[in-house]
Amino acid sequence: MTAMIIVAALMAIVLVLFLGFEAWARYSRPGRDLQLASAELIPVDLEAFENLVDPEEERYLRMNLSAREFRGVQRGRIRAAKMYVAALSQNAAVLVSVGQSARSNANPEVGAVGQEIVHRAIRLRIWCLFSLLRMDAAFLFPGQLSPSNAIASQYMLVTYMAAKLPSRAAA
């Protein structure tokens, strides 16, 4: 039972330290996470990304390359696409903070759009997470699985909503 106590003690220490850090982060530097997120926008070339995850492109490569060559090329494409998805995911976090700011606007119309942006950006971030997992699986089995290409259109929609937001606020 002594081993059990040591394991439980280690867990307790880790969790209590984790909670302490969360409380410290919340009250010693409020809003810092959001400001950091806003400062770290990553440029994303959506056309290049769409090309990397295009099923037609993948079919063309599959038909014109040997199975071994295709696996190598496809792994390289997936590796590049993962970097794009990671960037989209980080930008989605920026959009969440944009939506949060708009949500608290005095104008109810802007508030409602802000709420919508938050929801769509959260959805985008979750999709990015699933997409990264799927890409990991596709990287292991490039012949059997393909990366998803649905994220780009969602990203465009949320950025369009965010870009329209301030003009509504000014009105």
Add this chain to the structure above:
Amino acid sequence: MNLQHPIYLYLWVAPHVLLIAVAIVMYRRGLHREFPIFFSSLLYEFAQFCVYYPIYRRVLIVPAWLYLKLDTVGRAGSTAFHFGILQELFEWPVRHNGSLRQTSAYILKWVTAGLIVMTFAFIGFQYYRQSHRLPQSYGTLEALNITQCFVLALVFLWHRFLGLRMSVHVFGVALGLGLMAGLEPLIQAWKDSELATNLRIPDYLQMGVYHCTVLIWLAFAFARETVPRAGAPAQSEGLPLLEVRERAADLGRIARL
């Protein structure tokens, strides 16, 4: 004068009375509608106390087997409520959107199932093998309590991943629950061990932790949400709305390259 008995009574009674204070504050501020499972758990814990206290005072006399059953059912109910509260906290950022709520519930369900399997494989087994002083059902509940610690950390990481600041009330509930869930396995392992035979210290510690938890809940029930102000100076929380156009335009321009 022996202070052990009054301290014991205080540490047992006071947190349960404070639970009602937390429930009243939540009700008056309309928080019971936003945290229905947490609110119900407060009432459940108080109801449990209302059963156990008369048994302790021998006002209500029950046979040992019935007491053991009541205790197991009571603990199982508390564990179930804790998982419910964790789900409530996890779904909080997307509570107004049905499909996102479903997605987050789906994620939480699978992650929790994975964590339960892992906890039983590595820790629950130890309880079954070594815990001679307690029935096996207690070992199961302790393994589930350990799983709660991981799920609770996941709630914090989930908010961080989404880029959302936790609501003050969500933070308060999670902090209190985390303190209790984090120390419970340690105290329970101590109580189950030979080291704690005839020692009341683990009991006092457990009740003291619970008291602190309830005080945290009470403090956060009183707390007011600080909403990020749009158009406020850069030092305040969130992004000033005036900067939004520039940033969103940047995102759009980059996206169209």
